[in-house]
Amino acid sequence: MIRTPLRPLARILEAREKGENPDAIERENIRRRHAEMQDKSRQRAEGRLLVLGGFFLCAFVVIGARMGMLATTEPVEPLASAAGSAIAMQRADIVDRDGRILATNFDTHSLYAQPPQMVDPDAAAEGLIKIFPDLKKERLIKDFTGKRKFVWIKKRISPEQKQAVHDIGDPGLLFGPREMRLYPNGRLAAHVLGGAGFGKEGVNAAEVIGVAGVEKQFDGYLRDPANGGKPLQLSLDLTIQAASERVLYGGMKLMNAKGATSVLMDVKTGEVISVVSLPDFDPNDRPRPPTSGDASDNPLFNRAVQGVYELGSTFKIFTAAQAVDLGLVNPETMIDTSGPMRVSGFPIGEFRNKNYGNLSVADIIVKSSNRGTGRLALQIGPTRQKAFLGSLGMFDPTPFEIVEARGGQPLFPKKWTDLSTVTISYGHGLSSSPMHLAAGYAAIANGGHYVSPTLLKQREPQLGPRVMSPEAAEAAQKMLRKVVTSGTASFAEVPGYRVGGKTGTADKPKPNGGYYESKVIATFASIFPSDDPKYVLIVTLDEPSIIAYGEERRSAGWTAVPVAAEMIGRVAPLLGLRPKVEPGQLAGITLTSN
Amino acid sequence: MTEMVYGAVQQRAGEPILPKWWRTLDKWSMTCVLILFAIGLLLGLAASVPLAERNGFGNFHYVMRQAVFGGAALVAMLLTSMMSPTLVRRLAVMGFIVTFVALALLPVFGTDFGKGAVRWYSLGFASLQPSEFLKPGFVVVAAWLIAASQEINGPPGKLWSFGLCITVVLMLVMQPDFGQACLVLFGWGVMYFVAGAPMILLVGMAGAVVVGGMVAYSSSEHFARRIDGYLNPEVDPTTQLGYATNAIREGGLFGVGVGEGQVKWSLPDAHTDFIIAVAAEEYGLVLVLVVISLYALIVVRSLFRLMRERDPFIRLAGTGLAAMFGVQAMINMGVAVRLLPAKGMTLPFVSYGGSSLIAGGIALGMLLAFTRARPQGGIADYLRGRG
Numbered sequence: 001m002i003r004t005p006l007r008p009l010a011r012i013l014e015a016r017e018k019g020e021n022p023d024a025i026e027r028e029n030i031r032r033r034h035a036e037m038q039d040k041s042r043q044r045a046e047g048r049l050l051v052l053g054g055f056f057l058c059a060f061v062v063i064g065a066r067m068g069m070l071a072t073t074e075p076v077e078p079l080a081s082a083a084g085s086a087i088a089m090q091r092a093d094i095v096d097r098d099g100r101i102l103a104t105n106f107d108t109h110s111l112y113a114q115p116p117q118m119v120d121p122d123a124a125a126e127g128l129i130k131i132f133p134d135l136k137k138e139r140l141i142k143d144f145t146g147k148r149k150f151v152w153i154k155k156r157i158s159p160e161q162k163q164a165v166h167d168i169g170d171p172g173l174l175f176g177p178r179e180m181r182l183y184p185n186g187r188l189a190a191h192v193l194g195g196a197g198f199g200k201e202g203v204n205a206a207e208v209i210g211v212a213g214v215e216k217q218f219d220g221y222l223r224d225p226a227n228g229g230k231p232l233q234l235s236l237d238l239t240i241q242a243a244s245e246r247v248l249y250g251g252m253k254l255m256n257a258k259g260a261t262s263v264l265m266d267v268k269t270g271e272v273i274s275v276v277s278l279p280d281f282d283p284n285d286r287p288r289p290p291t292s293g294d295a296s297d298n299p300l301f302n303r304a305v306q307g308v309y310e311l312g313s314t315f316k317i318f319t320a321a322q323a324v325d326l327g328l329v330n331p332e333t334m335i336d337t338s339g340p341m342r343v344s345g346f347p348i349g350e351f352r353n354k355n356y357g358n359l360s361v362a363d364i365i366v367k368s369s370n371r372g373t374g375r376l377a378l379q380i381g382p383t384r385q386k387a388f389l390g391s392l393g394m395f396d397p398t399p400f401e402i403v404e405a406r407g408g409q410p411l412f413p414k415k416w417t418d419l420s421t422v423t424i425s426y427g428h429g430l431s432s433s434p435m436h437l438a439a440g441y442a443a444i445a446n447g448g449h450y451v452s453p454t455l456l457k458q459r460e461p462q463l464g465p466r467v468m469s470p471e472a473a474e475a476a477q478k479m480l481r482k483v484v485t486s487g488t489a490s491f492a493e494v495p496g497y498r499v500g501g502k503t504g505t506a507d508k509p510k511p512n513g514g515y516y517e518s519k520v521i522a523t524f525a526s527i528f529p530s531d532d533p534k535y536v537l538i539v540t541l542d543e544p545s546i547i548a549y550g551e552e553r554r555s556a557g558w559t560a561v562p563v564a565a566e567m568i569g570r571v572a573p574l575l576g577l578r579p580k581v582e583p584g585q586l587a588g589i590t591l592t593s594n
Numbered sequence: 595m596t597e598m599v600y601g602a603v604q605q606r607a608g609e610p611i612l613p614k615w616w617r618t619l620d621k622w623s624m625t626c627v628l629i630l631f632a633i634g635l636l637l638g639l640a641a642s643v644p645l646a647e648r649n650g651f652g653n654f655h656y657v658m659r660q661a662v663f664g665g666a667a668l669v670a671m672l673l674t675s676m677m678s679p680t681l682v683r684r685l686a687v688m689g690f691i692v693t694f695v696a697l698a699l700l701p702v703f704g705t706d707f708g709k710g711a712v713r714w715y716s717l718g719f720a721s722l723q724p725s726e727f728l729k730p731g732f733v734v735v736a737a738w739l740i741a742a743s744q745e746i747n748g749p750p751g752k753l754w755s756f757g758l759c760i761t762v763v764l765m766l767v768m769q770p771d772f773g774q775a776c777l778v779l780f781g782w783g784v785m786y787f788v789a790g791a792p793m794i795l796l797v798g799m800a801g802a803v804v805v806g807g808m809v810a811y812s813s814s815e816h817f818a819r820r821i822d823g824y825l826n827p828e829v830d831p832t833t834q835l836g837y838a839t840n841a842i843r844e845g846g847l848f849g850v851g852v853g854e855g856q857v858k859w860s861l862p863d864a865h866t867d868f869i870i871a872v873a874a875e876e877y878g879l880v881l882v883l884v885v886i887s888l889y890a891l892i893v894v895r896s897l898f899r900l901m902r903e904r905d906p907f908i909r910l911a912g913t914g915l916a917a918m919f920g921v922q923a924m925i926n927m928g929v930a931v932r933l934l935p936a937k938g939m940t941l942p943f944v945s946y947g948g949s950s951l952i953a954g955g956i957a958l959g960m961l962l963a964f965t966r967a968r969p970q971g972g973i974a975d976y977l978r979g980r981g
Contacts, residue, residue, distance in 0.1 A: 034746055038904065041744055041790055045909055046901045048788045052913070053897040056920045060890035063924065064883055066931040070842040071879040149647070 093231040106182040109175040111154040118172030127168035191302040195286035235271035244274040251563030259542035261303035267442040268461035270451035277303040308431040312504030314525040315427035325472035331362040337372040366487035377425030401455040408433040445533035448473040481530040496579025501526030503556035522556035539564040618966040634944035641865040641872040667955030674959025690731030696724040726953035737911035784917040838871035849878030893920035912964035
């Protein structure tokens with residue numbers, strides 16, 4: 001770059017000669033240079049401003065064009081109802097083991113009002129209370145004439161109700177589509193299914209979420225679109241569940257019990273074929289959780305898995321089976337059951353203060369001798385007893401696949417003393433749920449394997465770890481059969497099905513310690529058919545009491561056993577079990593040969 | 595010639611202020627601004643009703659507030675546009691210092707209104723966002739510094755202004771307010787570009803932006819999700835963008851009708867970031883194109899007027915203000931039509947918001963002051979043959 005000097009010598013000299021101020025030349029040069037610089041920068045800026053202006057013009061044109069393109073495309077149908085389709089996703093059905101529907105979805109409507117659009121709020125309120133008697137007229141009028149612009153009236157209404165609301169003819173009464181969970185069988189298997197409610201809720205749709213039972217346990221699976229609407233198949237059998245509920249309900253009423261529960265379980269697969277807890281509820285209209293009173297008396301309470309009870313003498317068979325398994329005794333070994341017997345200063349008595357004298361191990365079970373079982377337990381010792389019961393899953397909540405099962409935590413003593421060993425041997429001091437008991441009996445019935453109860457249909461046996469020898473299990477099965485043929489459960493004889501089982505009558509504990517005199521939990525734990533057991537049935541009645549032969553009777557033999565027998569008689573044919581006709585029934589038929 | 599008579603009527607030198615203002619003003623731009631403001635009120639009638647309902651006010655609570663703030667903004671704009679560039683510069687520099695301090699003190703005295711970013715001062719009846727007021731002040735200061743550097747023996751103003759720009763950007767990022775930070779950076783970049791940035795540097799910066807974007811994409815999950823959402827041709831209908839797109843489609847050419855729109859009930863930011871979607875739904879493409887043309891007209895007209903400007907400071911400051919105004923509108927509308935990734939930015943003079951309205955009024959007043967017609971020494975140039 002050629003720089004012109006600010007003070008060119010030739011011009012300075014010339015100026016000096018003329019007597020002018022040479023500084024003016026320098027100033028003039030500076031001014032010119034400044035002007036040139038500005039001109040240059042202005043020209044450059046002109047070009048760049050033009051670019052900038054062009055850029056902005058293009059950008060705005062592009063935005064305008066894009067707007068035009070968007071505005072001239074029609075709103076696509078799924079996008080138009082976008083808010084709806086996003087949450088009203090199909091929830092998978094729940095079916096029983098044969099694919100019969102237990103829970104499905106149903107298109108229904110919600111009813112809401114937009115008061116500003118209402119023509120005659122009074123008439124609308126009048127019409128509405130005729131259709132929905134539970135609504136309050138004053139409240140409706142207040143809502144319709146107040147400042148609110150949007151009022152929910154009913155979350156779900158039937159098509160008939162919808163038509164009736166239509167007929168009121170008020171433009172301010174509007175309907176939103178609702179996908180509703182429907183349990184077509186009503187109360188059937190209510191505790192297993194639980195129920196569903198609305199989660200996120202909009203005018204055009206609401207999200208259905210499981211609130212209890214299997215609906216909540218498998219909420220993620222049921223809502224997962226990746227499953228393609230494949231239903232969730234349970235192990236339950238709809239017909240057997242229905243029969244069980246009918247029989248148990250009748251039995252509960254007949255025995256004046258305030259609650260009842262039953263569990264029917266396949267001993268090899270652990271599948272629960274039916275599980276009932278009474279009183280029950282309608283999952284279509286699930287009641288609100290109780291805010292007062294004893295939660296365990298509420299219909300929502302699942303006695304089969306949540307209720308932990310001292311299940312009494314039904315535990316004796318575990319003691320006997322373990323004693324046989326350990327080789328301490330065989331079923332014929334004689335045990336002294338005479339009193340008095342004290343453990344740690346605590347007297348061990350018998351039912352109605354009986355004294356059985358010397359009994360064989362099998363007869364201890366048949367007669368249900370507390371002292372006899374206690375003596376066996378003392379031979380086994382606390383450590384081995386605790387380990388055995390632990391292997392039967394008696395110390396943890398059952399893995400049964402409904403959310404409530406996690407709440408069924410068994411209660412057992414922290415310090416396992418000799419006294420605990422003795423009382424637990426006959427079912428006191430350890431509280432567990434009927435589901436626990438079913439799993440324990442299944443281990444005896446299937447030849448000595450633990451099975452975990454499951455609600456999902458299984459294709460093959462799910463035998464867990466071995467907990468006793470097949471011989472001990474078989475001996476225990478024989479003892480159970482003998483209880484029915486000649487013991488406390490004689491009412492359990494169901495012709496052709498060879499039921500075996502053990503009764504248990506436990507005094508109910510008072511909330512503040514001690515036991516009630518006249519309130520019991522009566523349980524019958526049964527296996528059938530006892531020569532090749534396939535199913536376990538537990539029936540438990542809460543506070544049963546009947547008058548028989550002029551006497552008030554509460555023991556399981558008089559209460560739970562007849563109910564269980566009726567149930568077996570009803571469900572065994574449904575299970576496809578063949579009755580074995582015993583030769584005695586052939587009496588009267590003359591066999592002839594020629 | 596001059597009458598020097600005792601007691602004569604005093605005459606002021608020069609032209610009276612108002613006639614001169616009216617003669618030299620860019621009347622087209624000012625008309626556009628007034629129309630924009632009117633459209634803002636009209637859309638506020640539709641878009642702010644759900645907000646008022648949610649907050650338990652009367653239906654048109656926010657429209658009234660918008661009208662009051664807008665009136666103040668218009669007054670501020672008119673007053674500013676009557677000032678001389680020197681006066682504007684002086685006031686703006688002082689204003690910049692005040693807002694800069696206010697911005698610095700935000701972490702101490704500011705509130706976040708539960709939105710996770712400390713950007714506001716709560717004044718009881720209203721809230722104040724200093725960064726909105728900082729932007730025009732910053733543009734003027736930066737333009738002044740850059741212009742000074744173009745004088746003989748001037749200070750290194752480009753470097754100084756760059757340092758200032760980075761400081762402001764960092765303060766905004768710390769709030770965090772990436773939108774305003776981007777605007778400030780963009781405003782400075784445009785001024786630097788017009789002031790004669792070397793071409794090599796421009797290319798290098800473009801490369802740096804690309805690299806920086808890629809780094810941000812791979813390191814920040816939040817950022818990556820936004821970009822993915824932008825690149826994905828399928829719009830998730832439950833997002834704000836999905837609602838906005840659908841609203842534009844519903845609106846079609848002439849809209850669904852006044853007050854019939856649905857999108858304002860679904861979008862939490864219908865009265866600010868997505869007001870153009872409300873406009874598109876209720877009034878259709880027609881109004882949207884009018885709004886776009888108004889912005890384009892203001893920006894492009896201002897830039898073309900500034901091309902003739904001889905004073906480097908006025909040229910730069912005007913360019914910065916016009917560019918910031920234009921790019922803010924561009925980003926807002928570009929997001930609504932999915933040309934740009936989602937970024938919360940208000941539509942100047944149309945969106946609801948007290949601070950942004952008044953600050954926008956001041957900024958536009960400055961722009962109008964800078965684009966006023968003034969003698970550019972053109973004849974002298976011709977006489978000297980420099981054209």
